[in-house]
Amino acid sequence: MNEWVARAAAVLKGEPLDAGVARALADVPGEEVLDLVALANRVRNRFSPPFQACSIINAKSGLCSENCRFCAQSASHATHAQIYPMVSAETILAAAETAYSEGVRSFCIVTGGYGMTEPEGDFLTVLEAVDAIRSRQPDMGVSASLGILSDTTARLLAEHGIEHYNINLQTAPGRYRDLIADTHTSDDRVATIHLLKRYGVQVCSGGILGVGETMRDRIDLAFTLRDLGVDVIPLNVLVPIEGTPLEDGSPPAAVEVARTLALFRLIVPRAVIKLAAGRETVMNDFQGLLMLAGANGFITGGYLTTRGRDVQRDTALIAELKAFGSGGAPREPSTA
Numbered sequence: 001m002n003e004w005v006a007r008a009a010a011v012l013k014g015e016p017l018d019a020g021v022a023r024a025l026a027d028v029p030g031e032e033v034l035d036l037v038a039l040a041n042r043v044r045n046r047f048s049p050p051f052q053a054c055s056i057i058n059a060k061s062g063l064c065s066e067n068c069r070f071c072a073q074s075a076s077h078a079t080h081a082q083i084y085p086m087v088s089a090e091t092i093l094a095a096a097e098t099a100y101s102e103g104v105r106s107f108c109i110v111t112g113g114y115g116m117t118e119p120e121g122d123f124l125t126v127l128e129a130v131d132a133i134r135s136r137q138p139d140m141g142v143s144a145s146l147g148i149l150s151d152t153t154a155r156l157l158a159e160h161g162i163e164h165y166n167i168n169l170q171t172a173p174g175r176y177r178d179l180i181a182d183t184h185t186s187d188d189r190v191a192t193i194h195l196l197k198r199y200g201v202q203v204c205s206g207g208i209l210g211v212g213e214t215m216r217d218r219i220d221l222a223f224t225l226r227d228l229g230v231d232v233i234p235l236n237v238l239v240p241i242e243g244t245p246l247e248d249g250s251p252p253a254a255v256e257v258a259r260t261l262a263l264f265r266l267i268v269p270r271a272v273i274k275l276a277a278g279r280e281t282v283m284n285d286f287q288g289l290l291m292l293a294g295a296n297g298f299i300t301g302g303y304l305t306t307r308g309r310d311v312q313r314d315t316a317l318i319a320e321l322k323a324f325g326s327g328g329a330p331r332e333p334s335t336a
Protein backbone atom coordinates (compact mmCIF):
# COMPACT_ATOMS: atom_id res chain seq x y z
CA MET A 1 0.00 0.00 0.00
CA ASN A 2 1.14 3.55 -0.69
CA GLU A 3 2.90 4.86 2.45
CA TRP A 4 0.88 8.10 2.57
CA VAL A 5 -2.39 6.20 2.24
CA ALA A 6 -1.24 4.01 5.15
CA ARG A 7 -0.66 7.15 7.24
CA ALA A 8 -4.05 8.55 6.25
CA ALA A 9 -5.71 5.42 7.64
CA ALA A 10 -5.63 7.21 11.02
CA VAL A 11 -8.85 8.86 9.82
CA LEU A 12 -10.56 5.50 10.43
CA LYS A 13 -9.81 5.98 14.14
CA GLY A 14 -11.54 9.37 14.09
CA GLU A 15 -8.38 11.45 13.74
CA PRO A 16 -8.55 14.50 11.43
CA LEU A 17 -6.48 14.28 8.26
CA ASP A 18 -3.28 16.27 8.58
CA ALA A 19 -2.92 18.99 5.91
CA GLY A 20 0.61 17.83 5.05
CA VAL A 21 -0.58 14.26 4.52
CA ALA A 22 -3.43 15.56 2.36
CA ARG A 23 -0.97 17.38 0.13
CA ALA A 24 1.21 14.26 -0.16
CA LEU A 25 -1.85 12.22 -1.14
CA ALA A 26 -2.42 14.60 -4.04
CA ASP A 27 0.66 13.03 -5.66
CA VAL A 28 -0.30 9.39 -5.22
CA PRO A 29 0.60 7.76 -8.57
CA GLY A 30 -2.19 6.53 -10.78
CA GLU A 31 -1.59 2.84 -10.11
CA GLU A 32 -1.95 3.48 -6.35
CA VAL A 33 -5.08 5.62 -6.51
CA LEU A 34 -7.14 2.51 -5.86
CA ASP A 35 -5.44 2.27 -2.42
CA LEU A 36 -6.77 5.75 -1.73
CA VAL A 37 -10.20 4.87 -3.11
CA ALA A 38 -10.38 1.76 -0.90
CA LEU A 39 -9.55 3.84 2.20
CA ALA A 40 -12.14 6.48 1.27
CA ASN A 41 -14.75 3.74 0.84
CA ARG A 42 -14.03 2.44 4.36
CA VAL A 43 -14.11 5.95 5.83
CA ARG A 44 -17.44 6.65 4.14
CA ASN A 45 -18.88 3.35 5.38
CA ARG A 46 -17.75 4.08 8.93
CA PHE A 47 -18.68 7.74 9.33
CA SER A 48 -20.92 9.06 6.59
CA PRO A 49 -24.70 9.29 6.32
CA PRO A 50 -26.48 6.93 3.91
CA PHE A 51 -26.74 7.71 0.21
CA GLN A 52 -28.85 10.70 -0.67
CA ALA A 53 -30.19 11.61 -4.09
CA CYS A 54 -31.79 14.93 -4.86
CA SER A 55 -33.47 16.51 -7.86
CA ILE A 56 -33.43 20.16 -8.78
CA ILE A 57 -35.54 22.59 -10.74
CA ASN A 58 -33.97 25.53 -12.53
CA ALA A 59 -36.73 27.94 -11.56
CA LYS A 60 -35.25 31.03 -13.17
CA SER A 61 -32.66 30.87 -15.92
CA GLY A 62 -30.26 33.18 -17.71
CA LEU A 63 -29.37 36.89 -17.82
CA CYS A 64 -27.47 36.65 -14.56
CA SER A 65 -25.63 39.81 -13.53
CA GLU A 66 -22.60 37.80 -12.36
CA ASN A 67 -19.76 36.61 -14.57
CA CYS A 68 -18.83 33.16 -13.30
CA ARG A 69 -16.49 31.90 -16.01
CA PHE A 70 -17.96 28.40 -16.29
CA CYS A 71 -21.63 29.35 -16.29
CA ALA A 72 -24.02 29.32 -19.25
CA GLN A 73 -26.44 31.62 -17.43
CA SER A 74 -24.25 34.70 -17.11
CA ALA A 75 -25.39 37.69 -19.18
CA SER A 76 -21.69 38.38 -19.76
CA HIS A 77 -21.37 35.26 -21.94
CA ALA A 78 -23.05 34.55 -25.29
CA THR A 79 -24.36 31.02 -24.77
CA HIS A 80 -27.39 29.08 -25.93
CA ALA A 81 -28.74 28.60 -22.42
CA GLN A 82 -32.46 28.99 -21.98
CA ILE A 83 -33.61 32.35 -20.66
CA TYR A 84 -36.83 32.60 -18.69
CA PRO A 85 -38.10 34.51 -15.66
CA MET A 86 -39.15 32.94 -12.38
CA VAL A 87 -41.62 30.10 -12.94
CA SER A 88 -44.78 29.91 -10.86
CA ALA A 89 -45.09 28.15 -7.52
CA GLU A 90 -47.45 25.68 -9.25
CA THR A 91 -44.76 24.76 -11.80
CA ILE A 92 -42.25 24.16 -9.00
CA LEU A 93 -44.77 22.03 -7.12
CA ALA A 94 -45.45 19.93 -10.23
CA ALA A 95 -41.71 19.27 -10.69
CA ALA A 96 -41.40 18.28 -7.03
CA GLU A 97 -44.31 15.87 -7.38
CA THR A 98 -42.70 14.24 -10.42
CA ALA A 99 -39.46 13.76 -8.47
CA TYR A 100 -41.43 12.37 -5.52
CA SER A 101 -43.23 9.87 -7.76
CA GLU A 102 -39.77 8.64 -8.92
CA GLY A 103 -38.73 7.97 -5.33
CA VAL A 104 -36.64 11.11 -4.77
CA ARG A 105 -37.10 12.62 -1.29
CA SER A 106 -34.96 15.73 -1.57
CA PHE A 107 -35.82 18.53 -3.96
CA CYS A 108 -33.98 21.81 -4.50
CA ILE A 109 -35.34 25.04 -5.99
CA VAL A 110 -32.52 26.78 -7.87
CA THR A 111 -32.53 30.27 -9.34
CA GLY A 112 -29.76 31.92 -11.33
CA GLY A 113 -28.62 35.36 -10.21
CA TYR A 114 -26.57 37.26 -7.64
CA GLY A 115 -28.92 36.41 -4.82
CA MET A 116 -32.14 37.29 -3.03
CA THR A 117 -31.71 39.85 -0.30
CA GLU A 118 -35.20 41.34 -0.12
CA PRO A 119 -38.40 39.50 0.95
CA GLU A 120 -40.28 40.37 -2.23
CA GLY A 121 -41.03 39.19 -5.80
CA ASP A 122 -39.28 35.94 -6.77
CA PHE A 123 -38.30 35.25 -3.20
CA LEU A 124 -41.96 35.16 -2.14
CA THR A 125 -42.67 32.72 -4.99
CA VAL A 126 -39.99 30.44 -3.59
CA LEU A 127 -41.53 30.59 -0.11
CA GLU A 128 -44.97 29.83 -1.57
CA ALA A 129 -43.55 26.81 -3.42
CA VAL A 130 -41.73 25.56 -0.31
CA ASP A 131 -44.94 25.74 1.71
CA ALA A 132 -46.95 23.98 -1.03
CA ILE A 133 -44.47 21.11 -1.42
CA ARG A 134 -44.11 20.59 2.32
CA SER A 135 -47.86 20.51 2.85
CA ARG A 136 -48.45 18.07 -0.08
CA GLN A 137 -45.44 15.79 0.59
CA PRO A 138 -44.43 16.17 4.23
CA ASP A 139 -41.58 13.64 3.87
CA MET A 140 -40.00 15.52 0.96
CA GLY A 141 -37.02 17.63 2.07
CA VAL A 142 -37.17 20.99 0.30
CA SER A 143 -33.97 22.92 -0.29
CA ALA A 144 -33.09 26.11 -2.11
CA SER A 145 -30.18 27.67 -3.97
CA LEU A 146 -30.89 31.34 -4.55
CA GLY A 147 -27.43 32.90 -4.27
CA ILE A 148 -26.43 35.43 -1.65
CA LEU A 149 -28.94 36.11 1.14
CA SER A 150 -29.56 38.84 3.68
CA ASP A 151 -30.25 38.23 7.33
CA THR A 152 -33.99 38.62 6.63
CA THR A 153 -34.20 36.20 3.69
CA ALA A 154 -32.03 33.61 5.49
CA ARG A 155 -34.31 33.80 8.53
CA LEU A 156 -37.46 33.47 6.42
CA LEU A 157 -36.13 30.38 4.64
CA ALA A 158 -35.37 28.83 8.02
CA GLU A 159 -38.86 29.67 9.30
CA HIS A 160 -40.43 28.04 6.25
CA GLY A 161 -38.60 24.80 6.95
CA ILE A 162 -35.87 24.68 4.30
CA GLU A 163 -33.89 21.47 4.72
CA HIS A 164 -30.64 22.59 3.07
CA TYR A 165 -29.45 25.77 1.43
CA ASN A 166 -26.95 25.47 -1.40
CA ILE A 167 -24.32 28.11 -2.00
CA ASN A 168 -21.12 26.83 -3.59
CA LEU A 169 -17.72 28.30 -2.80
CA GLN A 170 -16.59 26.76 -6.12
CA THR A 171 -12.84 26.82 -5.46
CA ALA A 172 -10.26 27.81 -2.84
CA PRO A 173 -11.35 31.23 -1.51
CA GLY A 174 -7.98 32.74 -2.41
CA ARG A 175 -8.43 31.77 -6.07
CA TYR A 176 -12.08 32.82 -6.47
CA ARG A 177 -11.39 36.10 -8.26
CA ASP A 178 -8.89 34.50 -10.67
CA LEU A 179 -10.83 31.36 -11.50
CA ILE A 180 -14.53 32.00 -10.94
CA ALA A 181 -15.85 35.57 -10.99
CA ASP A 182 -14.98 39.16 -10.15
CA THR A 183 -18.52 40.50 -9.75
CA HIS A 184 -18.78 39.13 -6.20
CA THR A 185 -16.36 37.56 -3.75
CA SER A 186 -15.97 34.29 -1.97
CA ASP A 187 -16.37 36.24 1.29
CA ASP A 188 -19.90 37.29 0.20
CA ARG A 189 -20.77 33.62 -0.07
CA VAL A 190 -19.12 32.71 3.22
CA ALA A 191 -21.18 35.45 4.91
CA THR A 192 -24.36 33.76 3.68
CA ILE A 193 -23.13 30.43 5.09
CA HIS A 194 -22.66 32.07 8.50
CA LEU A 195 -26.20 33.51 8.34
CA LEU A 196 -27.67 30.11 7.51
CA LYS A 197 -25.77 28.47 10.36
CA ARG A 198 -27.10 31.12 12.73
CA TYR A 199 -30.66 30.17 11.77
CA GLY A 200 -30.03 26.43 11.96
CA VAL A 201 -30.27 25.68 8.24
CA GLN A 202 -28.05 22.86 6.99
CA VAL A 203 -25.56 24.15 4.46
CA CYS A 204 -24.79 22.57 1.10
CA SER A 205 -21.64 24.06 -0.41
CA GLY A 206 -19.09 22.61 -2.76
CA GLY A 207 -17.16 23.35 -5.87
CA ILE A 208 -16.34 22.76 -9.47
CA LEU A 209 -13.32 20.83 -10.74
CA GLY A 210 -11.57 21.70 -13.98
CA VAL A 211 -11.61 25.50 -13.93
CA GLY A 212 -7.82 25.81 -13.84
CA GLU A 213 -7.36 25.01 -10.16
CA THR A 214 -4.50 22.98 -8.73
CA MET A 215 -4.79 20.02 -6.38
CA ARG A 216 -3.60 22.42 -3.65
CA ASP A 217 -6.62 24.65 -4.42
CA ARG A 218 -8.95 21.66 -4.14
CA ILE A 219 -7.45 20.65 -0.80
CA ASP A 220 -7.76 24.26 0.46
CA LEU A 221 -11.44 24.22 -0.55
CA ALA A 222 -12.03 20.94 1.30
CA PHE A 223 -10.43 22.25 4.51
CA THR A 224 -12.37 25.53 4.20
CA LEU A 225 -15.66 23.64 3.88
CA ARG A 226 -14.72 21.46 6.86
CA ASP A 227 -13.92 24.51 9.00
CA LEU A 228 -17.24 26.14 8.02
CA GLY A 229 -19.11 23.02 9.20
CA VAL A 230 -20.73 22.44 5.82
CA ASP A 231 -23.15 19.50 5.87
CA VAL A 232 -23.40 18.61 2.18
CA ILE A 233 -20.67 19.06 -0.45
CA PRO A 234 -21.69 18.89 -4.11
CA LEU A 235 -18.76 18.37 -6.46
CA ASN A 236 -19.24 19.38 -10.08
CA VAL A 237 -16.89 18.67 -12.95
CA LEU A 238 -16.57 21.31 -15.65
CA VAL A 239 -18.76 20.78 -18.67
CA PRO A 240 -17.22 23.27 -21.13
CA ILE A 241 -20.02 25.37 -22.60
CA GLU A 242 -19.70 27.22 -25.87
CA GLY A 243 -19.66 30.95 -25.37
CA THR A 244 -18.18 30.89 -21.86
CA PRO A 245 -14.55 31.82 -21.12
CA LEU A 246 -13.98 28.15 -20.28
CA GLU A 247 -15.45 26.79 -23.52
CA ASP A 248 -12.05 25.25 -24.39
CA GLY A 249 -11.41 24.03 -20.86
CA SER A 250 -10.32 20.46 -20.23
CA PRO A 251 -12.23 18.62 -17.52
CA PRO A 252 -10.01 16.54 -15.26
CA ALA A 253 -9.45 12.87 -16.12
CA ALA A 254 -11.42 10.20 -14.29
CA VAL A 255 -8.43 9.20 -12.15
CA GLU A 256 -8.00 12.80 -11.02
CA VAL A 257 -11.66 13.13 -10.07
CA ALA A 258 -11.42 9.87 -8.10
CA ARG A 259 -8.28 11.10 -6.30
CA THR A 260 -9.92 14.43 -5.47
CA LEU A 261 -13.13 12.86 -4.27
CA ALA A 262 -11.27 10.40 -2.04
CA LEU A 263 -9.28 13.28 -0.54
CA PHE A 264 -12.47 15.21 0.20
CA ARG A 265 -13.88 12.11 1.93
CA LEU A 266 -10.80 11.83 4.16
CA ILE A 267 -10.89 15.54 5.02
CA VAL A 268 -14.65 15.69 5.68
CA PRO A 269 -15.60 12.15 6.78
CA ARG A 270 -19.04 12.98 8.14
CA ALA A 271 -20.41 15.18 5.38
CA VAL A 272 -22.59 14.11 2.49
CA ILE A 273 -20.51 14.41 -0.69
CA LYS A 274 -22.73 14.62 -3.73
CA LEU A 275 -21.67 14.12 -7.31
CA ALA A 276 -23.25 16.74 -9.49
CA ALA A 277 -22.90 18.10 -13.01
CA GLY A 278 -20.22 16.58 -15.21
CA ARG A 279 -20.21 13.16 -13.62
CA GLU A 280 -21.86 11.64 -16.68
CA THR A 281 -19.73 13.24 -19.38
CA VAL A 282 -16.39 12.99 -17.63
CA MET A 283 -16.77 9.77 -15.73
CA ASN A 284 -18.69 7.73 -18.29
CA ASP A 285 -18.08 4.11 -17.25
CA PHE A 286 -16.54 5.12 -13.91
CA GLN A 287 -19.74 6.19 -12.11
CA GLY A 288 -19.45 3.28 -9.68
CA LEU A 289 -15.78 4.05 -9.01
CA LEU A 290 -16.74 7.53 -7.88
CA MET A 291 -19.24 6.12 -5.44
CA LEU A 292 -16.55 3.79 -4.09
CA ALA A 293 -14.18 6.77 -3.80
CA GLY A 294 -16.27 8.17 -1.00
CA ALA A 295 -19.32 9.82 -2.51
CA ASN A 296 -22.60 9.25 -0.74
CA GLY A 297 -25.00 11.21 -2.85
CA PHE A 298 -25.73 12.67 -6.23
CA ILE A 299 -28.00 14.97 -8.09
CA THR A 300 -30.18 12.87 -10.31
CA GLY A 301 -32.41 13.54 -13.30
CA GLY A 302 -30.61 16.56 -14.79
CA TYR A 303 -28.90 19.83 -13.89
CA LEU A 304 -29.39 23.52 -14.52
CA THR A 305 -28.38 23.70 -18.16
CA THR A 306 -27.22 20.15 -18.92
CA ARG A 307 -28.96 16.79 -18.98
CA GLY A 308 -28.23 14.19 -16.33
CA ARG A 309 -28.79 10.48 -15.82
CA ASP A 310 -32.19 8.87 -15.38
CA VAL A 311 -33.35 8.50 -11.79
CA GLN A 312 -33.96 4.78 -12.41
CA ARG A 313 -30.35 4.17 -13.54
CA ASP A 314 -29.00 5.95 -10.48
CA THR A 315 -31.34 4.06 -8.17
CA ALA A 316 -30.12 0.76 -9.65
CA LEU A 317 -26.50 1.86 -9.15
CA ILE A 318 -27.08 2.58 -5.46
CA ALA A 319 -28.64 -0.87 -5.03
CA GLU A 320 -25.60 -2.53 -6.66
CA LEU A 321 -23.17 -0.59 -4.49
CA LYS A 322 -24.69 -1.95 -1.30
CA ALA A 323 -22.74 -5.16 -2.00
CA PHE A 324 -19.55 -3.12 -1.40
CA GLY A 325 -20.80 -2.02 2.01
CA SER A 326 -21.76 1.34 0.56
CA GLY A 327 -24.94 3.20 1.26
CA GLY A 328 -26.07 1.54 4.47
CA ALA A 329 -26.98 3.22 7.72
CA PRO A 330 -24.07 5.01 9.35
CA ARG A 331 -22.28 2.80 11.85
CA GLU A 332 -21.45 5.72 14.09
CA PRO A 333 -23.43 8.85 14.83
CA SER A 334 -22.92 11.28 11.98
CA THR A 335 -22.79 14.88 12.95
CA ALA A 336 -21.18 16.87 10.19
Ligand code: SF4
Pocket residue numbers: 064065066067068071072073074111112113114147181
Ligand atom coordinates in the same frame (compact mmCIF):
# COMPACT_ATOMS: atom_id res chain seq x y z
S1 SF4 B 1 -23.10 30.48 -11.26
FE1 SF4 B 1 -24.92 31.56 -10.46
S2 SF4 B 1 -24.15 33.60 -9.92
FE2 SF4 B 1 -22.60 32.69 -11.31
S3 SF4 B 1 -23.20 33.39 -13.38
FE3 SF4 B 1 -24.16 31.39 -13.04
S4 SF4 B 1 -26.23 31.88 -12.29
FE4 SF4 B 1 -24.96 33.72 -12.03
